[in-house]
Amino acid sequence: MIRYTENDKSFFLEGADFTYAMRVDSNGYLTHTYYGAKIARADLGYYRPENVRSFNPVIPGTKKAYADIMQEYGTANLGDFREPAMISRSVSGDCTADLRFAGYYILPKKHAVKGIPTSRGGETLVIRLRDGYNGLSVYLYYTVYEKENILTRRAKISNTTGDTVFLERALSFTLDFYGSGYEVLTLAGHHAKEKYPQRSELHQGIYSVGNIRGTTSANHANFIALLTPGTDEEKGEVFASSLMYSGSHYESAEVDESGRVRLSSGINPGSFRWKLDAGEEFETPEAVLCYSNAGLGLMTRQYHDFFRRYVINPKWVYARRPIVLNSWEGMHFSFNSERIFETVDKLKDSGVDLFVLDDGWFGARDSDRAGLGDWYCNEKKLPGGLRAIADRCAENGLGFGLWIEPEMVNPDSDLYREHPDWAVGIPGRPGVPSRNQFVLDFSRQDVVDHIKHVIGDVIAGSGACYIKWDMNRPLTENFSHLLPADRQGEFQHRYMLGVYELAEYLTKRFPDILFEGCSGGGGRFDGAMLAYFPQIWTSDNTDADDRSMIQYGTTLVFPLSASSNHVSISPNIRNGRATPLGTRTNIAYLGTFGYEFDVNRFPADEFARIPADTARYRTIDGLIREGDVYRGNNRHDGNDALVCVVSKDKKRAVAVYLQALNPHKMNPRFRIPGLDPDRLYRVDELNLMLPGSVLVNLGVTLPRYRNDFGSTLLTITAVE
Numbered sequence: 209m210i211r212y213t214e215n216d217k218s219f220f221l222e223g224a225d226f227t228y229a230m231r232v233d234s235n236g237y238l239t240h241t242y243y244g245a246k247i248a249r250a251d252l253g254y255y256r257p258e259n260v261r262s263f264n265p266v267i268p269g270t271k272k273a274y275a276d277i278m279q280e281y282g283t284a285n286l287g288d289f290r291e292p293a294m295i296s297r298s299v300s301g302d303c304t305a306d307l308r309f310a311g312y313y314i315l316p317k318k319h320a321v322k323g324i325p326t327s328r329g330g331e332t333l334v335i336r337l338r339d340g341y342n343g344l345s346v347y348l349y350y351t352v353y354e355k356e357n358i359l360t361r362r363a364k365i366s367n368t369t370g371d372t373v374f375l376e377r378a379l380s381f382t383l384d385f386y387g388s389g390y391e392v393l394t395l396a397g398h399h400a401k402e403k404y405p406q407r408s409e410l411h412q413g414i415y416s417v418g419n420i421r422g423t424t425s426a427n428h429a430n431f432i433a434l435l436t437p438g439t440d441e442e443k444g445e446v447f448a449s450s451l452m453y454s455g456s457h458y459e460s461a462e463v464d465e466s467g468r469v470r471l472s473s474g475i476n477p478g479s480f481r482w483k484l485d486a487g488e489e490f491e492t493p494e495a496v497l498c499y500s501n502a503g504l505g506l507m508t509r510q511y512h513d514f515f516r517r518y519v520i521n522p523k524w525v526y527a528r529r530p531i532v533l534n535s536w537e538g539m540h541f542s543f544n545s546e547r548i549f550e551t552v553d554k555l556k557d558s559g560v561d562l563f564v565l566d567d568g569w570f571g572a573r574d575s576d577r578a579g580l581g582d583w584y585c586n587e588k589k590l591p592g593g594l595r596a597i598a599d600r601c602a603e604n605g606l607g608f609g610l611w612i613e614p615e616m617v618n619p620d621s622d623l624y625r626e627h628p629d630w631a632v633g634i635p636g637r638p639g640v641p642s643r644n645q646f647v648l649d650f651s652r653q654d655v656v657d658h659i660k661h662v663i664g665d666v667i668a669g670s671g672a673c674y675i676k677w678d679m680n681r682p683l684t685e686n687f688s689h690l691l692p693a694d695r696q697g698e699f700q701h702r703y704m705l706g707v708y709e710l711a712e713y714l715t716k717r718f719p720d721i722l723f724e725g726c727s728g729g730g731g732r733f734d735g736a737m738l739a740y741f742p743q744i745w746t747s748d749n750t751d752a753d754d755r756s757m758i759q760y761g762t763t764l765v766f767p768l769s770a771s772s773n774h775v776s777i778s779p780n781i782r783n784g785r786a787t788p789l790g791t792r793t794n795i796a797y798l799g800t801f802g803y804e805f806d807v808n809r810f811p812a813d814e815f816a817r818i819p820a821d822t823a824r825y826r827t828i829d830g831l832i833r834e835g836d837v838y839r840g841n842n843r844h845d846g847n848d849a850l851v852c853v854v855s856k857d858k859k860r861a862v863a864v865y866l867q868a869l870n871p872h873k874m875n876p877r878f879r880i881p882g883l884d885p886d887r888l889y890r891v892d893e894l895n896l897m898l899p900g901s902v903l904v905n906l907g908v909t910l911p912r913y914r915n916d917f918g919s920t921l922l923t924i925t926a927v928e
C-alpha cells in the first residue's frame with residue numbers, strides 16, 4: 209500500500225509486516241525516515257538521526273547540516289560524505305547534485321523498463337527530484353509487494369539540464385538505517401564454489417562486495433543483507449537486497465561516524481561511465497528489497513514467492529520441467545553420432561525426458577581452442593546434423609536439447625577471421641584470451657543482429673525443445689571499435705543491454721522452448737536472468753556435498769525450481785569425492801533434476817536405479833516447484849544439513865537430510881521445521897504417525913549410516 213500525507217509531506221509504503229517511510233523536510237529534501245517492522249502512520253518529523261556535531265557543512269543560509277539529511281537517494285559533493293547513489297559531472301566539471309523534491313505520482317501498473325528486465329507489478333510510486341541549479345531530474349520508483357514483504361527500487365536520471373552530463377555513478381538505491389550493530393551477509397566464492405555465505409560484524413567504514421568482470425560472477429552474488437545480531441533461520445530482522453542485473457555490480461554497507469548505516473547496490477561505478485546528452489534518460493536496474501522479521505528462513509520464502517510470481521515467465525514457472533541427461537561431464541568434446549545414439553537408446557524408458565547435447569557439436573569445436581562463433585553443425589561428427597539426433601531422441605521418447613554460447617568467439621574460427629573487429633579488444637594491443645576465447649562486442653547492434661539471425665536459425669532447424677545458454681569468460685578491455693572515446697565507459701552496460709536484447713528476442717521467437725542459463729556454472733545466476741531463463745545451471749561442481757553448500761547460497765534467494773541440479777558419477781570428476789547414489793540423487797532433487805554422465809561408465813547397478821529415481825522425483829517435483837522452503841542445519845555451519853519443502857496448505861512435505869562425516873555410533877536426529885503443529889502427519893520412510901507439533905519440536909531419529917555422506921529423504925503427508 210502506498211500512502212502520502214500532505215500535512216507532514218510523508219510517504220508510507222506498507223507491506224504485510226513492514227513500513228518504509230520517507231518525508232520531505234522543510235528544505236525540500238526527500239529524507240528517509242524509517243524501514244522496519246510495521247508502525248502507525250505517525251508524523252515522524254520529531255526524530256533526529258543527527259550526525260556528530262563537528263565542522264559539518266550546512267545548507268547555505270541555514271544552520272542545517274547536510275550530514276543530518278538522510279537523503280533517500282544520496283548525492284555527492286555537498287557535505288554528506290557517505291557513499292553517494294549518483295555522481296553526474298557537467299561539461300564544466302561540476303559534479304554537485306542538489307536534488308530536492310519536485311512532486312510525485314502513482315502509476316496504477318508498473319512500467320517495464322526498456323532494455324532491462326524488471327519484475328511485474330502493480331501500483332508504483334514515482335517521486336521526482338530536481339536540482340534547481342542545473343535542472344537535472346531524478347525519478348525514484350517504488351513498488352510494494354505486500355504479501356511477500358518486498359519493495360522494489362530503481363532510479364531514472366533524466367537530463368533536463370539542456371547540456372550534456374556524464375554519469376560516473378548511478379546506483380539503484382541508497383538506504384539509510386539509523387540503528388547500529390547490524391551484521392552483514394553476502395554470498396561469495398569462485399567457479400565451482402558459488403554463493404558461499406559470508407557474514408561479519410560491521411564497523412565504522414565501508415564493507416563492500418561486487419565485481420567489474422562484466423557478469424554477475426561466481427565471485428560475488430549481487431546480494432547483500434543487514435541482519436540484527438543473532439539472526440538465524442527462524443528469528444531476527446533481515447533487510448536484504450537482490451539486484452535484477454547480470455553485469456558488473458556493487459553492494460555496500462557503510463557505517464558512518466555516528467553509527468548510521470547506509471546500504472547501497474547497483475551497477476558497479478568502477479566499470480561505468482555514461483554520457484547523457486540533453487534530453488536523454490538513464491534507467492538503473494531494479495533492486496529487490498526484502499524485509500523479514502523471522503530470520504533467513506522467512507526471507508527465503510518471501511524471495512521465492514516474489515521471483516515465482518513476478519519475475520519468472522508464468523508459462524514455465526510451475527510447469528513440469530524435463531529431467532535431462534546432459535552430455536558434458538560424460539563426453540566433453542569426444543562424441544560422435546554413434547556415441548550419442550547409443551546414449552539416447554539407453555535412456556529409453558528410464559524416466560529421463562530429454563537429452564542435451566552440450567559443447568562441441570558445431571564448427572571445428574573439437575576442444576575449447578576453436579569453433580566458437582561458427583554456429584553450424586559439424587556434420588563430420590554428426591552426419592545428418594542436429595535433426596538426426598533430435599529424431600533419434602524422438603524415437604526413444606525423448607526431447608532434444610542444445611548448448612550454445614552466443615556471446616563468444618574463438619580466434620580460431622571463421623567468424624573471427626571474417627570479422628576480427630567484432631571481438632572486444634583494443635587496436636594496437638593483443639587481445640586478451642580467456643579459455644582460448646574472446647568476447648563478441650554485444651554493444652554493437654550489427655553483432656547482436658548477426659547472432660540473432662544465426663542462432664535463431666540454428667535453433668529453428670534443430671528440433672530442440674530446450675536450449676542451454678552458456679557464457680564462459682569475464683569481460684576485459686571493455687572497448688568497442690564503434691563507440692566514440694567519450695562513450696567507451698558505457699561499454700559494459702551496453703554489452704548487457706545487447707545480451708538482454710538477444711535473450712528477449714530468442715525467448716519470444718521460441719516461446720515453447722525452455723531456456724536454461726549458465727555461465728561456467730552459476731556465474732550469472734541472478735534475478736534478471738531468471739526473467740528469461742526459468743532455470744540456471746547452478747554450478748559446474750556436481751559433488752553432492754559441495755552442491756549442498758552451493759545450493760544453500762543459491763536458494764537462499766532464488767526458488768528451488770530455478771536451480772538446475774544433475775546427478776553425476778562417483779567419485780566426482782572435480783574433487784574425487786565418493787558419495788552414494790542416493791545422496792547425489794537426494795541433493796539433486798532439491799531443484800530441477802537431471803543427470804550428467806557417460807552411460808557406458810556409469811555403474812550398471814546405479815543405472816538400473818534411474819527409472820525408480822526419476823519416478824520418485826515425479827512424486828515430489830510439484831512440491832519442489834511450488835512449496836515453501838524451511839531449513840534446519842546447513843553444511844556451512846556443521847556436519848549435516850536439512851532442507852524441508854512444505855506445501856502451501858501444509859498437507860505435504862519432503863525433507864532431505866545429509867550427514868557428511870559419519871560419527872561413531874550416533875543416530876542422526878533432527879527436527880522437521882515448517883509443518884502445521886496441529887495436524888497429524890505420516891512419515892512414510894520411518895513408518896511413523898505423529899502430530900506436527902512433535903515433528904517440529906522433538907523431531908525424528910534415523911538409523912545410523914554405514915558410510916560418510918549418508919542421506920535420507922522423508923515424505924511427509926498429513927492424515928485427514
Ligand code: GLA
Binds near residue numbers: 536611678728
Ligand atoms: C561451462 C558450463 C558447463 C559446460 C561447459 C562446456 O563450463 O558450465 O556445464 O557446458 O561450459 O564448454
